[in-house]
Amino acid sequence: MSAPLVRFDKVSVVFGGTVRALQDVSLELDKGDILGLVGESGSGKTTLCRVLIGLTPPTSGSVTLGAQSVAQQLREQPLAFRRRVQMLLQDAVASLSPRMTIGRTLAEPIAIHQLPEAQARDRLRAIMDRLGLPQDVLGKFPHQISGGQARRVGVARALVMQPEVIVADEPTAGLDVSVQGELLNLMLDLQREFALTYLLVSHNLNVIRRVTQRTAVMYLGQIVEEAPTAALFERPAHPYAAALLSTNPAIDPARRARRIVLQGEIPSVVNPPSGCRFHTRCPVAQPRCAVEEPALVELGEARRVRCHFPYSLDRAR
Ligand code: SF4
Numbered sequence: 082m083s084a085p086l087v088r089f090d091k092v093s094v095v096f097g098g099t100v101r102a103l104q105d106v107s108l109e110l111d112k113g114d115i116l117g118l119v120g121e122s123g124s125g126k127t128t129l130c131r132v133l134i135g136l137t138p139p140t141s142g143s144v145t146l147g148a149q150s151v152a153q154q155l156r157e158q159p160l161a162f163r164r165r166v167q168m169l170l171q172d173a174v175a176s177l178s179p180r181m182t183i184g185r186t187l188a189e190p191i192a193i194h195q196l197p198e199a200q201a202r203d204r205l206r207a208i209m210d211r212l213g214l215p216q217d218v219l220g221k222f223p224h225q226i227s228g229g230q231a232r233r234v235g236v237a238r239a240l241v242m243q244p245e246v247i248v249a250d251e252p253t254a255g256l257d258v259s260v261q262g263e264l265l266n267l268m269l270d271l272q273r274e275f276a277l278t279y280l281l282v283s284h285n286l287n288v289i290r291r292v293t294q295r296t297a298v299m300y301l302g303q304i305v306e307e308a309p310t311a312a313l314f315e316r317p318a319h320p321y322a323a324a325l326l327s328t329n330p331a332i333d334p335a336r337r338a339r340r341i342v343l344q345g346e347i348p349s350v351v352n353p354p355s356g357c358r359f360h361t362r363c364p365v366a367q368p369r370c371a372v373e374e375p376a377l378v379e380l381g382e383a384r385r386v387r388c389h390f391p392y393s394l395d396r397a398r
Pocket residue numbers: 319320321357358359360361363364365366367370375387388389390391
């Protein structure tokens with residue numbers, strides 16, 4: 082088996098000595114994978130994305146991209162590393178400078194990375210065609226293009242660097258359903274065409290279900306369940322994953338009727354609960370859960386679960 086393209090190995094991130102934003106996160110992405118990350122705000126999803134793009138260094142553990150750690154690549158070849166991993170931003174319009182034409186915005190990374198100009202221009206033209214962006218967009222300012230076009234400009238800006246990995250944090254937030262569908266189709270086409278690898282964060286469970294192959298569910302800085310997406314949505318094993326997914330309007334009405342409503346807010350990462358971090362809200366917690374932290378263990382079906390009493394995968398739905 083070939084080595085994974087991206088490997089998080091026991092990554093922890095602690096801010097200011099007390100805020101444990103990530104705790105012991107291990108994850109792998111093979112080339113061409115689309116991995117979804119879900120969890121409430123404050124679960125560590127965005128921190129994990131920032132670790133991969135090199136904006137937040139791990140306090141312990143390491144992240145590798147290809148054969149070398151991200152930290153080493155940032156030290157030795159920062160520009161080359163920044164080409165390999167690109168971020169798709171949530172607010173595409175706000176990320177475009179209002180005083181620069183789209184053409185200048187797209188030319189900027191080409192200049193910074195000193196890509197051969199003629200080649201980069203040809204590539205940009207091909208990408209714009211592929212994205213259905215008319216060439217006259219290049220002469221326009223951000224306020225003169227539509228929201229959908231602005232998203233595509235964001236994608237073009239990422240792709241012109243020929244990245245291997247795209248980190249997409251809520252890429253469809255705020256889009257209406259048809260533009261959302263277009264963007265997702267585009268992401269899938271590009272993944273097939275260029276064997277791109279995606280780490281995709283979304284609160285929209287339909288988006289996750291539609292485009293990802295695997296999903297990791299996060300709670301208070303930890304992965305609590307990771308599984309093939311279809312299997313996870315069908316039968317979540319971790320009580321938190323089950324509660325989160327039961328809010329998805331796309332699941333069948335019988336299961337929706339059994340929707341699990343979580344009590345209370347997500348606790349603070351400054352002072353997480355003892356034992357299992359989810360025990361203060363878990364509908365099936367036992368006394369052991371408050372004192373003994375569960376490990377993330379394999380549970381068959383390429384699934385990992387962090388729970389002393391996971392739901393059975395054989396249960397009737
Ligand atoms: Fe619930 Fe206990 Fe499992 Fe934690 S370990 S999710 S509290 S059953």
